Amino acid sequence: MPDIYTTEWYDSVRDAINAGVSRLRSVPEGRFVVAVEVVGDGISPYVATDATRRFLMEIDDGTCLWYRELAAHEDERAHHEGRIDYRFRGPATVFDEIAAGLLDPVDVALRGAVTVKGDMRLLLRNAEHVASLLAAYTSAVSTTWPLGRPPYASDASDAPADASSHNATGGAGGDAPADHREATARA
Amino acid sequence: MARRLKPAPTVELGRPGEAAGMAAMVAELVRANLADSPSRARVARRARGSIVLLADDRSLGVTLSFREDCVVIDASPAPGLPVLAGPWLTMATVCAGARSPLSAVARRELHVEARRPLRALLAAAYVLKVPRVAGRT
Numbered sequence: 001m002p003d004i005y006t007t008e009w010y011d012s013v014r015d016a017i018n019a020g021v022s023r024l025r026s027v028p029e030g031r032f033v034v035a036v037e038v039v040g041d042g043i044s045p046y047v048a049t050d051a052t053r054r055f056l057m058e059i060d061d062g063t064c065l066w067y068r069e070l071a072a073h074e075d076e077r078a079h080h081e082g083r084i085d086y087r088f089r090g091p092a093t094v095f096d097e098i099a100a101g102l103l104d105p106v107d108v109a110l111r112g113a114v115t116v117k118g119d120m121r122l123l124l125r126n127a128e129h130v131a132s133l134l135a136a137y138t139s140a141v142s143t144t145w146p147l148g149r150p151p152y153a154s155d156a157s158d159a160p161a162d163a164s165s166h167n168a169t170g171g172a173g174g175d176a177p178a179d180h181r182e183a184t185a186r187a
Numbered sequence: 188m189a190r191r192l193k194p195a196p197t198v199e200l201g202r203p204g205e206a207a208g209m210a211a212m213v214a215e216l217v218r219a220n221l222a223d224s225p226s227r228a229r230v231a232r233r234a235r236g237s238i239v240l241l242a243d244d245r246s247l248g249v250t251l252s253f254r255e256d257c258v259v260i261d262a263s264p265a266p267g268l269p270v271l272a273g274p275w276l277t278m279a280t281v282c283a284g285a286r287s288p289l290s291a292v293a294r295r296e297l298h299v300e301a302r303r304p305l306r307a308l309l310a311a312a313y314v315l316k317v318p319r320v321a322g323r324t
Contacts, residue, residue, distance in 0.1 A: 106245070106275060107245055107247075108208075109208045109212075110206055110208045110209040110212075110242065110245055110247050110275065111205060111206065111207060111208055111209075111247070112206075112207030112208035112209075112210075112211065112262075113208070114208070115208070115211070116208065116211075116212065119219070120212050120215040120216045120219065121216055121219055121220075121283050121284075121317045122283075123212070123283075124212065124216060124279040124280065124282050124283035124285075125279075125280065125283035125284065125285045125317065127275075127276050127279035127280055127283070128276060128280070131276060
């Protein structure tokens with residue numbers, strides 16, 4: 001099982017996306033580049049406060065060609081010369097909780113916790129495909145959490161009571177080192 | 188002499204609410220449709236009234252209001268208005284023009300709750316539907 005936000009994890013997400021797409025009745029034609037911006041919020045231990053982790057993925061006829069993280073000051077254009085078709089941006093804790101299966105990504109987008117920029121018409125037209133991409137991200141990859149698994153101590157009260165059943169990696173916060181749990185509680 | 192086209196109504200986000208993301212998506216959709224389709228802009232300019240779009244599987248809804256020279260999207264459902272309701276996935280594909288709203292209603296995948304004449308609802312259905320020429324398929 002890959003650690004969150006590692007190359008192995010990105011590869012697993014890509015494979016899960018492509019496995020999900022193969023089961024769809026139809027997929028959008030064309031090539032799209034998607035940027036994901038995970039903003040440090042002082043709670044998630046995986047993104048420093050005020051820092052942003054950035055990911056790019058390219059989808060071609062519904063299939064994820066590649067999925068990778070950018071270095072801190074790396075230009076997106078180093079990987080892709082054209083425009084970014086979609087940009088998702090939100091707090092790290094929200095993305096972590098989506099990856100842990102604690103939050104429904106569609107709900108998160110509809111409630112505005114993660115903002116979406118891009119051609120809404122195309123996004124809505126391909127809502128089934130988008131749902132499949134998000135399902136892969138949420139539930140198709142067994143993820144390990146070396147710095148502690150969400151829900152984090154400071155937002156544990158917001159988590160659903162049966163949170164641990166959604167994830168293959170164990171109970172809520174169960175694999176968090178004690179000192180880390182303390183740190184997130186202080187945050 | 189050629190007739191001067193009136194500008195398309197503006198699209199604005201109104202009251203904040205639980206469905207902030209849904210409101211932003213619907214606003215972006217309507218904005219793009221009005222920019223691309225003079226007939227949709229004309230309908231939006233003439234229409235008056237409000238409707239609720241409800242994603243009933245998410246318990247989230249927005250209110251779309253036709254006002255003078257603008258369309259306003261509130262991020263919560265206002266009470267007492269006509270409602271177009273259904274699962275988000277169906278609502279999304281209907282809004283984006285990938286499916287006909289009439290067939291979705293006929294198949295009971297979407298349903299309409301309204302006691303009054305449905306003029307605002309019909310205007311909204313047209314304004315939300317992506318014009319054929321726009322976007323990629």
